[in-house]
Structures are given as structure tokens and as C-alpha cells.
Amino acid sequence: MAMLDVKNIHKSYDDNEILRGVSFTMEKEETKVIIGPSGTGKSTLLRCINQLSPPDAGEVWLDGEEITNPATNINKIREKIGFVFQDFNLFTHLTALRNVSIGLEKVKGMEKETARKRAMDELCRVGLDAQTKQYPAQLSGGQKQRVGIARALAMDPDIILFDEPTSALDPELIGDVLDVMKSLCGKVAMLVVTHEMGFARNVADEIIFMEGGVIVESGPPKEMFTNAKTQRAKEFLGRIGALYGGG
Amino acid sequence: MTTDFAQFFIDSSPDLINGLGYTLLLTFISIAAGFFLGILLALGRVYGNKIINGLCVGYIEIIRGTPLLVQLFIIYFGLPAIGIIFTPIQAALIGLSINSGAYQAEYLRGAIQSVEAGQMTAARSLGMNKLQSIRHVVLPQALRIAIPSWSNEFIYLLQYSSIAYIIQVTELTAEGKFIAAHTFRYLEIFTMIAIIYLVLTIVSSEIIDRIAKRLSIPGVGAAKGIGQRNT
Ligand SMILES: Nc1ncnc2c1ncn2[C@@H]1O[C@H](COP(=O)(O)OP(=O)(O)OP(=O)(O)O)[C@@H](O)[C@H]1O
Numbered sequence: 001m002a003m004l005d006v007k008n009i010h011k012s013y014d015d016n017e018i019l020r021g022v023s024f025t026m027e028k029e030e031t032k033v034i035i036g037p038s039g040t041g042k043s044t045l046l047r048c049i050n051q052l053s054p055p056d057a058g059e060v061w062l063d064g065e066e067i068t069n070p071a072t073n074i075n076k077i078r079e080k081i082g083f084v085f086q087d088f089n090l091f092t093h094l095t096a097l098r099n100v101s102i103g104l105e106k107v108k109g110m111e112k113e114t115a116r117k118r119a120m121d122e123l124c125r126v127g128l129d130a131q132t133k134q135y136p137a138q139l140s141g142g143q144k145q146r147v148g149i150a151r152a153l154a155m156d157p158d159i160i161l162f163d164e165p166t167s168a169l170d171p172e173l174i175g176d177v178l179d180v181m182k183s184l185c186g187k188v189a190m191l192v193v194t195h196e197m198g199f200a201r202n203v204a205d206e207i208i209f210m211e212g213g214v215i216v217e218s219g220p221p222k223e224m225f226t227n228a229k230t231q232r233a234k235e236f237l238g239r240i241g242a243l244y245g246g247g
Numbered sequence: 248m249t250t251d252f253a254q255f256f257i258d259s260s261p262d263l264i265n266g267l268g269y270t271l272l273l274t275f276i277s278i279a280a281g282f283f284l285g286i287l288l289a290l291g292r293v294y295g296n297k298i299i300n301g302l303c304v305g306y307i308e309i310i311r312g313t314p315l316l317v318q319l320f321i322i323y324f325g326l327p328a329i330g331i332i333f334t335p336i337q338a339a340l341i342g343l344s345i346n347s348g349a350y351q352a353e354y355l356r357g358a359i360q361s362v363e364a365g366q367m368t369a370a371r372s373l374g375m376n377k378l379q380s381i382r383h384v385v386l387p388q389a390l391r392i393a394i395p396s397w398s399n400e401f402i403y404l405l406q407y408s409s410i411a412y413i414i415q416v417t418e419l420t421a422e423g424k425f426i427a428a429h430t431f432r433y434l435e436i437f438t439m440i441a442i443i444y445l446v447l448t449i450v451s452s453e454i455i456d457r458i459a460k461r462l463s464i465p466g467v468g469a470a471k472g473i474g475q476r477n478t
């Protein structure tokens with residue numbers, strides 16, 4: 001049984017059907033990258049998975065539990081699903097350290113001191129040992145996003161959803177964030193919406209190409225980059241490869 | 248002349264201090280009670296369902312749409328007709344609190360709504376429930392944002408608590424009237440009282456400023472004044 005099983009998700013906003021039947025699975029510690037044109041529903045899909053925007057139809061299963069079932073305690077489930085946002089969404093009134101420890105304290109009920117130590121460890125892991133006392137407004141974009149990743153990691157999630165984690169960053173800051181993400185590879189499952197083709201090629205176990213609210217094609221990066229079956233995927237990968245290529 | 252004035256000031260001071268006590272009592276109690284009422288109303292407006300939101304809007308609009316003086320008259324002179332009797336100070340405390348609650352609710356609502364939606368999203372994504380997200384993430388930011396309007400409200404209450412003299416509360420202004428009625432030294436007594444209010448206003452806004460500075464966090468609450476009464 002797959003760790004994450006997304007079954008035939010449909011989601012509409014008003015009369016617009018954004019997701020029109022999306023299905024895929026993820027195993028423990030797998031990394032999958034979702035690519036696709038703007039407005040295709042990639043963010044919507046991530047928000048459907050952790051029920052920030054519950055789908056209209058379809059099911060999401062995590063560890064054998066149906067999280068789309070209204071009877072499940074969604075707060076408990078969300079502890080296991082990290083979310084990293086394009087625009088960081090760090091808690092602006094808390095230091096980097098408190099941003100990471102607050103979930104441990106308030107959600108996991110950890111002792112303040114234990115939570116602090118754990119948050120320290122996570123911040124070291126993303127290379128921010130020196131910034132623990134700084135507020136988000138005092139951090140660079142790349143540092144903010146690494147705090148965002150540490151905040152998600154600290155909760156010991158089964159999977160982390162990344163919604164264009166580097167899109168809001170200056171080009172010279174992207175590398176640090178991607179390096180942190182690469183270092184997580186194989187330690188926690190990652191579902192990453194990104195245009196960073198270098199990351200997709202080198203790190204992903206699978207690339208999922210979405211367009212118009214459906215998965216058009218998916219497969220291992222090698223196959224997708226050299227030998228995509230659908231014309232649309234070929235075109236898109238060609239275009240985006242030229243824009244965001246790199247190793 | 249100066250010694251005469253000093254003597255007059257000394258003679259009046261017990262009454263003035265008594266009045267000052269009531270003025271401060273009215274101000275502090277109603278700002279605090281109004282604050283708690285305001286938070287509840289603001290949360291009801293932002294997060295409540297249609298019914299709760301409607302009740303909160305109704306309360307706020309009725310209170311803000313009627314003069315404070317009329318509210319005090321209803322509480323003090325009106326309610327006894329249906330068997331509810333308050334002493335003057337009770338009536339004034341209740342009136343000022345429910346009045347300030349409505350205004351504070353609007354400042355706090357503006358402050359809550361000015362906290363970015365992504366903050367709530369991030370809190371919920373961590374697994375916090377709605378209440379935890381409000382308490383640990385939204386309110387700490389909103390309250391900081393609301394400080395400038397809240398500071399104005401404090402000064403407003405400090406000065407407009409003087410309206411309580413009309414329902415026989417012996418606060419500062421009432422004491423002044425009492426002394427003046429006996430001595431006919433209106434100019435001197437009310438100049439004195441004006442100075443007292445002025446000093447209180449300057450001192451309290453300085454104190455609030457310092458508290459705000461101590462609580463300030465880079466990147467939070469840069470916005471000046473969500474709204475305030477026109478005084
Ligand atoms: N809360 C919402 N209410 C109404 N429409 C929405 C909402 N969220 C998303 N949409 C619409 O759904 C469509 C898909 O949006 P989504 O953000 O999922 O796309 P995306 O693939 O992530 O695009 P991008 O690459 O630009 O981030 C868009 O047309 C968007 O306007």
C-alpha cells in the first residue's frame with residue numbers, strides 16, 4: 001500500500017473546474033516533482049492534499065487513513081504533512097527559533113525546553129545556527145525559506161509539500177534552498193511543485209506533468225526529459241528547460 | 248495673587264484628588280472591559296458564522312450610532328423603570344465599557360484583518376486548530392497593530408469620562424463644577440482641571456508609547472492607526 005494515495009481528485013472554484021480527476025501515489029521517502037503551466041491547478045492540488053481546500057470529489061489516503069473523510073481529525077493529519085510556501089508565510093512576530101518550535105509546543109505538546117533544542121537542531125540542519133534569534137523581517141529570502149523548511153521538518157512529517165519554494169527568491173539565493181531540499185532526499189517524502197529543472201532531473205524519482213487540471217504524463221526524469229510520450233509534455237519541458245535549465 | 252492661587256489650589260486639592268480617582272477608575276475599568284468585549288466582538292465579526300457576525304454588527308452599529316450621553320441616560324435614568332437600578336458610578340462604568348467595546352471592536356477587527364491570510368494558512372498547516380491559530384499567531388500580531396488606535400481610545404476615554412458628571416459621578420470635572428459653584432472661581436478651577444487632563448494625556452500616551460516600543464517586533468504593526476474616534 002502506498003504511503004500517499006491520491007484518488008481522482010476534483011475541485012472547482014465557482015463554475016470553474018480546476019482539478020478534473022487527479023490520481024497518483026507516493027511511497028515513503030520518495031521525491032516527486034510536479035510541473036505544468038501557470039493556472040493548471042498545481043497549488044490547488046497541494047492544498048487539496050492537506051485539506052486546506054478540501055476537494056469536491058475523490059479521496060486522499062495517508063498511511064492507510066482516509067483524510068478526506070470528514071470524521072478524521074484533520075489537525076492530527078496535518079502534523080504529518082509539512083507545507084512549504086512560495087512566499088514563506090513565516091510567523092512574523094516570532095524569531096526563527098520560535099517559528100520552528102511553536103508547532104512542537106502547541107501542536108505536539110512538547111516541553112518548551114525540549115522544543116527549543118529540537119528547533120535548534122533543525123535550524124542547524126538548514127544552516128541557520130547563527131540566525132536563530134532573528135525575526136523574519138531580518139532574514140533574507142533564502143534564509144526565510146530555510147526556516148520554513150526547518151519548521152516543516154521539525155514536526156517529523158511523513159511528507160512535505162513544497163509549493164514553488166524558490167520562485168520568490170533572487171537567483172543567487174535559490175541554490176542554498178535547493179541544497180537543503182536535496183539533503184532531505186530519501187529521508188522524507190517530498191512532493192515539489194517547481195520550475196527548477198536541474199532539481200527535477202537530478203533529485204526526483206518521478207516527474208508529474210500537469211495541464212488543464214489533469215496529469216498529462218508522468219515518469220522518471222530521464223524518460224521525461226529525453227523521451228516524453230505526449231507532445232504537450234515535450235513542448236513544455238523543452239520550453240521550461242531552456243528557461244530554468246541548469247545542472 | 249500667586250499665594251492666593253496656591254492657597255486655593257491647596258484647599259481644592261482633596262476634592263480634585265477625589266475626582267481624579269474616579270476619572271482614573273472610569274478610564275482604566277472601561278478601557279479594560281471594553282478591550283475584552285472588543286476582542287470578542289472582533290473575533291465574532293471576523294471568524295463567526297452569519298448569525299454571530301450579525302449579532303456583533305448589530306451591537307457595534309447600535310452603540311456607535313447613538314450618543315454616549317443617551318446611552319448613559321438610558322442606563323441610569325431609563326433602566327430603573329424596569330426595575331434595574333445602578334449607582335451613578337456603576338452606570339457610568341457600564342456605559343463607558345459597552346461604548347468603548349464597540350469602538351475597540353472595530354479597531355481590533357481592522358487589525359485582525361490586516362494580518363496576512365498566509366499566517367493563518369501556515370498555522371493550520373502545522374496542525375494548529377482554528378482557536379490555537381488565532382491565539383498564538385493572529386492575535387499577537389493584531390494586538391500590536393492595534394496599539395496606536397488603542398492609545399487614542401485610552402486618551403478619548405480619559406477625557407470623555409468627564410461626561411459621567413451628568414449622571415452625578417463625582418469625577419474630576421464634576422468636582423470642578425462643585426468647587427466653582429461655591430467659590431465662583433470658574434476660570435481658575437477649570438484651568439487647573441484642564442492642566443490635569445493635559446498632564447494625564449501626555450503622561451499616558453508617553454507610557455503607552457514606551458510599552459509599544461518594548462513590544463515592537465521588526466516587521467509587525469508598521470501600519471499606523473487602523474482607525475480612531477474623531478476627538
Ligand atoms: N481560492 C480560489 N478561489 C477561486 N479561484 C481560485 C482559488 N485558488 C485558485 N483559483 C483558481 O484556480 C486556478 C488554478 O490555480 P492554482 O494556483 O492551483 O494554479 P497553479 O498551477 O498553482 O499556477 P501557478 O503556477 O501560477 O502557481 C487558477 O485559475 C486560479 O485562479
Ligand SMILES: [Mg+2]
Pocket residue numbers: 042043044163164
Ligand atoms: Mg501555484
